[in-house]
Amino acid sequence: MTDTHDVNLVTTMHRGGYEKYGQTMVQTFLEYWPENVRLTVYAENFELQEQSKRLEVVDLHQACPALVAFKEANKEPWQNGLPESSAAKEARTKLTYKYNFKYDAVKFSNKVFAYCTQASRTSSRYLVWLDADTVTTKPIPEDLISSLGDAFLLYLGRRYTHSECGFLRFDMGHPNALEFFRTMQAMYVSGEIYTLNEWHDSFVFDVVRSVLCAVGTIDAETISSYEVSRHPFVHSALGTYMDHLKGDHAKQLGRSSLRSRGMEPLPRKILRKLGLVGDV
Numbered sequence: 069m070t071d072t073h074d075v076n077l078v079t080t081m082h083r084g085g086y087e088k089y090g091q092t093m094v095q096t097f098l099e100y101w102p103e104n105v106r107l108t109v110y111a112e113n114f115e116l117q118e119q120s121k122r123l124e125v126v127d128l129h130q131a132c133p134a135l136v137a138f139k140e141a142n143k144e145p146w147q148n149g150l151p152e153s154s155a156a157k158e159a160r161t162k163l164t165y166k167y168n169f170k171y172d173a174v175k176f177s178n179k180v181f182a183y184c185t186q187a188s189r190t191s192s193r194y195l196v197w198l199d200a201d202t203v204t205t206k207p208i209p210e211d212l213i214s215s216l217g218d219a220f221l222l223y224l225g226r227r228y229t230h231s232e233c234g235f236l237r238f239d240m241g242h243p244n245a246l247e248f249f250r251t252m253q254a255m256y257v258s259g260e261i262y263t264l265n266e267w268h269d270s271f272v273f274d275v276v277r278s279v280l281c282a283v284g285t286i287d288a289e290t291i292s293s294y295e296v297s298r299h300p301f302v303h304s305a306l307g308t309y310m311d312h313l314k315g316d317h318a319k320q321l322g323r324s325s326l327r328s329r330g331m332e333p334l335p336r337k338i339l340r341k342l343g344l345v346g347d348v
Contacts, residue, residue, distance in 0.1 A: 076192035225290030
């Protein structure tokens with residue numbers, strides 16, 4: 069048997085996200101996750117309806133003053149006081165005309181500051197980031213999180229693009245655990261992220277993970293196949309028990325599409341490519 073709260077899930081959401089998908093995430097957590105797991109929700113200026121001894125609600129901005137300062141200093145993504153790289157100049161031009169998530173540092177900063185803050189608060193062996201648009205579909209085995217691997221950091225890697233960071237598992241028993249979180253947060257606080265080719269959390273994560281692994285500070289393993297690029301979450305061991313509703317279409321369906329799951333029949337695939345049917 070594992071200790072009570074041996075696993076600490078952490079996520080963040082705003083009121084609109086809670087109403088659209090976050091409440092389902094919380095309710096299915098309470099229904100299907102074992103007693104040795106608690107969920108910490110960093111809520112952005114609202115209160116959750118659910119109450120449970122396994123549910124902790126933290127005010128995001130109150131708990132993360134560094135996040136508030138980062139948002140205030142970066143209302144425009146390029147106003148960071150650093151010399152601009154060629155990538156940053158290109159991104160500024162793109163943002164002027166069309167939104168591109170790759171250069172939205174502020175939008176994707178909430179999760180980073182939330183899990184970095186929780187790392188210094190938790191007493192659980194495992195800290196797990198789980199996106200708020202994740203639905204649990206069946207009972208979770210008590211040892212699922214611990215059985216996924218032995219490395220400090222487990223993630224969903226992809227060969228040709230950035231990692232899928234809807235799930236991250238950190239072993240807080242690792243001697244250098246807090247160094248990872250200090251480095252991640254420092255990337256934002258210092259403005260160093262604006263020297264990277266992309267500014268969203270997954271790209272920053274890959275850079276920090278790669279560097280800290282290269283110098284031997286931490287070790288990391290992917291729990292997904294590098295060959296699966298579209299939706300590694302549902303193709304990993306997690307997909308047996310959970311569904312990550314990536315994108316508006318999946319949220320409307322209430323599940324990942326057959327295409328994302330690799331279950332789309334060939335005739336329908338052909339019709340979809342011809343524009344005759346939609347994704348289901």
